Amino acid sequence: MILLWRDAWFKPLADFDIGLDRCSYCKKTFHRIDFVISCGFCDNGIMHDSCANKHILSEHNKQRETKINSNKDRPQQLSYFF
Ligand SMILES: [Zn+2]
Numbered sequence: 001m002i003l004l005w006r007d008a009w010f011k012p013l014a015d016f017d018i019g020l021d022r023c024s025y026c027k028k029t030f031h032r033i034d035f036v037i038s039c040g041f042c043d044n045g046i047m048h049d050s051c052a053n054k055h056i057l058s059e060h061n062k063q064r065e066t067k068i069n070s071n072k073d074r075p076q077q078l079s080y081f082f
């Protein structure tokens with residue numbers, strides 16, 4: 001299983017680094033290659049890239065706005081939150 005960290009670059013993660021094999025949002029097992037990310041706002045664990053978007057939009061909408069404002073100087077990171 002290869003999970004790719006969505007970041008400025010794609011960092012391959014070995015599954016023993018993660019300690020879990022399913023998405024903490026949709027509870028589906030990760031595929032052989034998946035794009036994953038951990039929530040920057042809470043300790044929910046590793047989620048699919050698309051699940052993290054839904055999770056952040058539903059759970060952390062206010063914090064997301066705050067973070068966007070605090071990241072104004074680094075526009076390349078804003079795409080994480082849209
Ligand atoms: Zn998921």
Ligand SMILES: [Zn+2]
Pocket residue numbers: 039040041042043044055056059060
């Ligand atoms: Zn969260």
